Amino acid sequence: METVAVVLTLLLAVVASGALARFSPTPVPVPLVQIGLGAALSAIGDLGVGLQPEIFFLLFLPPLLFLDGWRIPKDGLLRDKGVILELALGLVFFTVLGLGFFMDWLIPGMPLAVAFALAAILSPTDPIAVSAIAARVPIPKRLMHILEGESLLNDASGLVCMRFAVAAAMTGTFSPVEAVGTFVWVALGGVATGVAVTTATTLAKNWVSRRVGEETGSQILISLLIPFGAYLIAEKLHCSGILAAVAAGISMSYAEQTGQALAVTRVRRAAVWDTVQFAANGVIFVLLGEQLPGIVSRAAEVVHDTGHHEPVWLVLYVVVISLALALLRFVWGWTSLQFTLFRAARRGRKVFVPGWRLVAATSLAGVRGAVTLAGILTLPLTLPDGSPFPGRDLAIFLAAGVIIVSLAAASVGLPRLLKGVELPPEPSHQEEEDRARIAAAQAAINAIEQAQHDISEGKIDADIYADIAARVMEAYRVRIDGRSKSGDEAALMRKAERIERELRLAGLRAERAELYRLARSHHLGQDRLRTLIREVDLLEARLTSV
Structure with a gap:
């Protein structure tokens, strides 16, 4: 009964956070409001939520990553694949090395392996948190697509790096050759598992639907179970469950292009998934706020043991690490841009040259969120010998602090950086849309003519069918005429x-x-x-x- 009451309280806080964010006279990201509500709940009455890392990871990440993969625009993902891969892979490794060594130097008493684990889990960005800011701060669509694509891949690469760092902290050894081999198996096996689960599930449900009909409720439930199935199977095979969930979502988007699901199924399923996304993301940040007082107190004890007697060192660590993350991201983005411009110049191509403000905005938009929180909570509680995992409480606090600082910095800084900034031209899809609407309308006219002929053949009142068919087809002909025009007429x-x-x-x-x-x-x-x-x-x- 107490567990049910806690769940209902968390969901109520998520509902209230949306209303409070809209009432705010100044733009406040919803995640920040949710963290504040969680802290308030902790102050009013201890909910007693004990987060078990494995269950927390399984419950929240698979559906969120699956949905990201399902809904991300694939044309934008392919168009900017070079930039996305540079950010999702190169930037992650650059961040792990740079920030790992920096934190090892900055924080006395934190082992190097733990510093690398914290750097790895801080490397993934969260597009949902950025979207919360974008609701009030207009972020260019292409930049949003790049950030979304980056987050799909850097979630997996960051979490895999963290796995290696934790293994090094647990065993005290690290083999680069073994790490590379394991990374290949973990990555390829995860992708293959996700594709296989979605493909097999889609084929099976389509076979059943063709023979006994489609039940909307079952179809929605199947879509909710796919990410968990892909994640669990991949983890059982010692592959990346994260990549499996992402690959399952991307495969789902292609499987849905067959159009076999009923329209009512798609409408209701979209509503259900919107609710799941809103609730899961909201609960994660409310839980972060609810856990924050305990995290702060435990982290203060760790800092005190290292020789710093003032808790202000905690704030200093968070601010400095956040600045280091932004600086590493800016340096990587600027260097990558210069390399891209150099290659374009050698090929004789003219490309848009963004200014430093756009590069800075891209760096600032790398907000940390749900993946960082869920990942850091999976740090082991103890080492193999039974002793406490070194620096665990401090690492959790630093991750939580960076999430809050990155959200606040993006909500304050992005409007100023993007105001009046020169942006690359967005490709126009108007002609593509017009061609698609014309083709769809012509197909509809052909189908109506055939259907009218089939159902009216041999009937006395065939002229009624002809009049109604002409009336329906007229609307499509108007669409074709309108979409075929150009210039002022269009x-x-x-x-x-x-x-x-x-x-x-x-x-x-x-x-x-x-x-x-x-x-x-x-x-x-x-x-x-x-x-x-x-x-x-x-x-x-x-x-x-x-």
Whole structure:
């Protein structure tokens, strides 16, 4: 009963955090509000949440990484694959080495292996935290796509590096040759497992659906189970469960392109996954806030044992490490940019040359979040001989502090860095969209003509079918005519479409208000009300998603 009460309290705090962030007169990232609420809950009454690292890792990371892989734009991922790989792989190793040695020098008493483990888990970025800032700070789409793609891969590379560092701390030995071989197996095995689980599951459920029909609830539940299945199988094979979850999500996006799922399944599944994402991310940050007082007190004891008697050293460590992370990211980004410009010049290509402000914004947007927190909590409690794992409490505090500082710095600094900054031109997808809409409309017209012929053949009232088919096809012909135009005519047609959409939305909202009025006056039953409201909502969702 107490566990249920704790879960409900955490979810209530997540709900409240969204409202408080919107009420704030100044932009405040939702994760920061959630951390504050968690700390307030801890001060009001100890919830007694004991985080078990393995369960925490399994419960939160697979679905979040799976969804990131599922929804990330694949065209942007492929277009900027060079930049993304440089950030996701090269920057991670650069950060682990640079920050690891720096923290070993900075913090007395922290073993080098533990410093490397902390540096490795601080290297992954969190696009969800950046998205929370982007809701109020307009971040260029291409930059967001690069940050999202980076986070998909650097989660795995950072966590794999942490695994090696922890193994070195536990055994006291480290073999570079063994590490490389293990990394290859862990990476390739994780990717293969994720692809295999999604492919096998999709084939099986499609086979069942073709023979007995599709049940929406089962389809949604299957999609929720896939990331956990991929993660657990990969971990059982001693591969990367993180990469398995990411690969499963990317495979899911391609599997869904067959279009075999029912429309109602896709609509309801998207709503369920949005809720899972919102709740899981929110609970992680609320838990961070709830654990923060205990983390601070335990870290203060560790610092005291190293000879520093003032807790202010904790704050100093967090600030200095955050600055070092930003500096390493800026140096890597600037060096990588110069190398890219050099290669372009040798090939005779002209490319956009970003200024230092855009590079700085990219560095500042590398916000740490859920993956860092979940990863650092998996540090072992004890060494093989039963003694406490050295510096564990301090490492957890430093990771939590860097998360908070990076969120605050990005929310304050990004608006100033991006204000008036010169950005590379965004590719226009208008022509691509127009061609797709024209092709879809023509396919619809052909299908309607065939269907009208099939269902009206041999019937006396065939002219009724012909009139209705002509009426339906006319809407598609209007779309084709509008999308085929160019110049001023195209601009005028799109303006007309916007006006039509606004008028249709006004009509739909009036429909909904009238339906509710009829229900309140007992002129419409609840069953019919739900059906009619669902129809209006789907139509409005279609119009507002354009």
